[in-house]
Amino acid sequence: MTGFLFARLLRAIVTLWAVLTLVFVLIHATGNPIAVLAPEQMDAAQRAALAAALGLNKPLLVQYGVFMGGVLHGNLGVSYYSNTPAMPLLLSRVPVTLELVGLAIGTAVAIGMPFGVFAALHPDSLADRALRGLSVLGASVPTFFVGIVLIFVFSVLTNVLPASGGGNIVHFIMPAITLAFFRIAFFTRLVRSSLLDSLSQQYVRTARAKGLSEAMVVLKHALRPAALPLVTVFGLQFGQLFAGTVITETIFALPGMNRMALEALFRLDYPIILSYVLVAAGMFVFINLVTDVLYGVIDPRVGHAR
Amino acid sequence: MLLSINDLSVRFATAAGTADAVASLSFAIEEGETLAIVGESGSGKSVSALAIMGLVPNPPGRVTSGQIVFRRRNGSTEDLLRASSARLRDIRGNEIAMVFQEPLAALSPVFTIGEQIAESLRLHQRKSHADAMRMAVRMLGSLGISEPEMRARSYPHQISGGMAQRVMIAMAMACRPRLLIADEPTTALDVTIQAEILSLIRQMKEETGMAVLFITHNLGVVAQIADRVAVMYAGRLVEEGPTKQIFSSPRMPYTSGLLASVPRLVTDDSPLVLSAIPGEPPSPLAHPRGCAFHPRCRYAVKGLCDTTPPPLRDLGNGQAARCLRIDEIVGGAT
Ligand SMILES: Nc1ncnc2c1ncn2[C@@H]1O[C@H](COP(=O)(O)OP(=O)(O)OP(=O)(O)O)[C@@H](O)[C@H]1O
Ligand SMILES: [Mg+2]
Numbered sequence: 001m002t003g004f005l006f007a008r009l010l011r012a013i014v015t016l017w018a019v020l021t022l023v024f025v026l027i028h029a030t031g032n033p034i035a036v037l038a039p040e041q042m043d044a045a046q047r048a049a050l051a052a053a054l055g056l057n058k059p060l061l062v063q064y065g066v067f068m069g070g071v072l073h074g075n076l077g078v079s080y081y082s083n084t085p086a087m088p089l090l091l092s093r094v095p096v097t098l099e100l101v102g103l104a105i106g107t108a109v110a111i112g113m114p115f116g117v118f119a120a121l122h123p124d125s126l127a128d129r130a131l132r133g134l135s136v137l138g139a140s141v142p143t144f145f146v147g148i149v150l151i152f153v154f155s156v157l158t159n160v161l162p163a164s165g166g167g168n169i170v171h172f173i174m175p176a177i178t179l180a181f182f183r184i185a186f187f188t189r190l191v192r193s194s195l196l197d198s199l200s201q202q203y204v205r206t207a208r209a210k211g212l213s214e215a216m217v218v219l220k221h222a223l224r225p226a227a228l229p230l231v232t233v234f235g236l237q238f239g240q241l242f243a244g245t246v247i248t249e250t251i252f253a254l255p256g257m258n259r260m261a262l263e264a265l266f267r268l269d270y271p272i273i274l275s276y277v278l279v280a281a282g283m284f285v286f287i288n289l290v291t292d293v294l295y296g297v298i299d300p301r302v303g304h305a306r
Numbered sequence: 307m308l309l310s311i312n313d314l315s316v317r318f319a320t321a322a323g324t325a326d327a328v329a330s331l332s333f334a335i336e337e338g339e340t341l342a343i344v345g346e347s348g349s350g351k352s353v354s355a356l357a358i359m360g361l362v363p364n365p366p367g368r369v370t371s372g373q374i375v376f377r378r379r380n381g382s383t384e385d386l387l388r389a390s391s392a393r394l395r396d397i398r399g400n401e402i403a404m405v406f407q408e409p410l411a412a413l414s415p416v417f418t419i420g421e422q423i424a425e426s427l428r429l430h431q432r433k434s435h436a437d438a439m440r441m442a443v444r445m446l447g448s449l450g451i452s453e454p455e456m457r458a459r460s461y462p463h464q465i466s467g468g469m470a471q472r473v474m475i476a477m478a479m480a481c482r483p484r485l486l487i488a489d490e491p492t493t494a495l496d497v498t499i500q501a502e503i504l505s506l507i508r509q510m511k512e513e514t515g516m517a518v519l520f521i522t523h524n525l526g527v528v529a530q531i532a533d534r535v536a537v538m539y540a541g542r543l544v545e546e547g548p549t550k551q552i553f554s555s556p557r558m559p560y561t562s563g564l565l566a567s568v569p570r571l572v573t574d575d576s577p578l579v580l581s582a583i584p585g586e587p588p589s590p591l592a593h594p595r596g597c598a599f600h601p602r603c604r605y606a607v608k609g610l611c612d613t614t615p616p617p618l619r620d621l622g623n624g625q626a627a628r629c630l631r632i633d634e635i636v637g638g639a640t
Contacts, residue, residue, distance in 0.1 A: 203414040210399035210426045224416050300461040
């Protein structure tokens with residue numbers, strides 16, 4: 001298990017390094033990084049000063065070293081727009097996005113799991129068919145539409161929830177539901193099929209043959225092997241959502257990381273965009289690492305494979 | 307009488323129709339006896355065993371008639387088909403245990419071997435985790451597994467099929483059951499391991515005095531292990547009796563065919579005949595009218611065997627057979 005963890009950690013570090021190098025190459029591929037990094041309104045002297053400050057007059061390899069050093073210190077330049085260091089500025093927006101994503105995934109799991117388990121334990125019952133019908137609906141309604149309907153019902157018509165702004169947990173309720181909507185359906189179907197598959201395995205019959213109660217059979221012997229594919233999907237969904245809440249943050253005017261990145265894109269605020277790429281990539285790598293570790297914990301076969 | 311099955315019928319609802327997997331089956335097992343059930347693939351052997359365990363998958367399967375009366379340790383009798391699920395759970399894994407055909411698939415991939423053996427002990431004998439684990443290690447040791455402490459901490463993917471079957475036997479034997487059901491426990495294993503597993507089961511039986519219901523295709527195995535044999539065809543019992551008698555004087559042509567299809571390596575230098583019975587077993591969706599075996603039987607007579615279902619006839623000496631022409635084909639058929 002330790003060897004397995006070490007290998008996965010090494011892979012995570014290598015992946016991050018590869019992303020960083022790619023970013024470095026992309027900046028330099030334009031020929032003149034200053035053209036990318038300096039705001040349009042800078043004059044030649046300022047540009048030269050910036051180039052010197054960033055070490056862009058040095059050989060490429062030295063620049064690479066300086067760039068990596070900067071990254072390690074979280075220094076990716078200054079936002080053109082707000083004139084503050086880009087990375088800290090972006091990082092200040094990360095908690096909002098994390099909270100939103102966490103709430104959305106949490107809601108989807110908290111509802112989707114029991115629905116899925118119920119459907120798997122009563123396959124083809126009326127409830128199962130109803131859930132299946134609902135999940136088709138959930139999967140086919142676009143996110144922005146759910147958000148708009150929620151705003152219309154809870155803010156415009158009844159005024160029980162605020163339509164925009166962040167800071168208070170209340171502001172997260174509708175955006176989280178908006179993001180969870182499709183995923184509740186998705187997780188229900190996933191848990192159902194995964195558990196049905198594991199329930200038909202011979203080791204579940206062995207567990208019954210031992211005289212275990214049906215609850216123990218399901219909770220102890222069927223659910224854990226069934227969790228394996230779920231962990232992968234939860235991880236993927238988390239990563240996907242972390243960099244994919246642009247529409248929701250925009251509709252609900254939440255001050256999240258993705259909205260900032262979108263604004264930066266419109267303004268060509270490269271240091272912010274660079275920081276964003278790094279944070280998103282770092283998050284992906286981190287989630288993959290956590291998924292791998294969870295895999296090893298749930299299934300001993302994984303940890304032992306070289 | 308330890309277990310007595312009476313008029314057991316099990317049906318499966320399939321897309322193609324209703325399958326009569328087991329039809330009006332009756333047999334009994336005495337305390338300490340080894341009864342072998344033999345028959346071709348699909349004859350209903352596993353389904354009968356699962357019915358005893360209360361594990362017929364439902365849906366699609368359903369027990370449609372019968373009683374399965376089991377005498378418990380405390381002397382009381384219980385109809386397993388009508389017992390409450392709590393009482394059934396109390397018997398399963400405790401007084402009746404089962405060993406399955408594919409040991410590696412029958413073990414959970416996510417728990418250690420020790421934990422899986424200890425589980426029954428904790429459940430039925432209310433042992434503490436530590437005590438149960440110690441007993442599990444001791445069981446593994448007594449089953450001839452080297453370094454039992456280390457093995458108890460391994461996972462099924464780290465062991466061989468033969469070892470896994472020993473683990474299954476340890477699991478089944480943990481609570482010293484009065485009846486062990488072994489459903490083709492050696493089919494998935496190679497020949498040397500097969501012999502080891504068989505002698506292991508015999509050893510366990512001698513130590514505990516349990517009865518064994520042994521399901522197999524392999525008549526060679528039957529000769530080694532069984533006191534009595536029950537032959538199944540198309541979900542029905544077609545012949546039963548003491549092993550020696552069945553082997554020396556089978557009275558149902560199907561049994562004779564089965565015996566003739568055992569490859570005799572030593573005495574015969576003719577090429578191996580693996581099936582002395584022509585044709586295929588009937589589909590459980592549509593059993594032939596009359597005697598289910600008549601389309602494949604060389605003794606079948608038109609107007610008799612294809613119209614009249616033969617009754618199971620008691621022949622004395624504990625032997626019984628289901629054949630309408632039993633008196634005409636005395637001495638069995640070869
Ligand atoms: N899960 C199931 N679904 C539908 N039909 C089934 C199922 N299990 C068993 N059957 C039916 O029951 C019949 C008897 O099956 P069973 O498994 O008892 O045969 P068997 O004698 O154990 O054969 P084998 O030697 O191949 O193990 C089969 O022919 C099949 O039609
Ligand atoms: Mg079988």
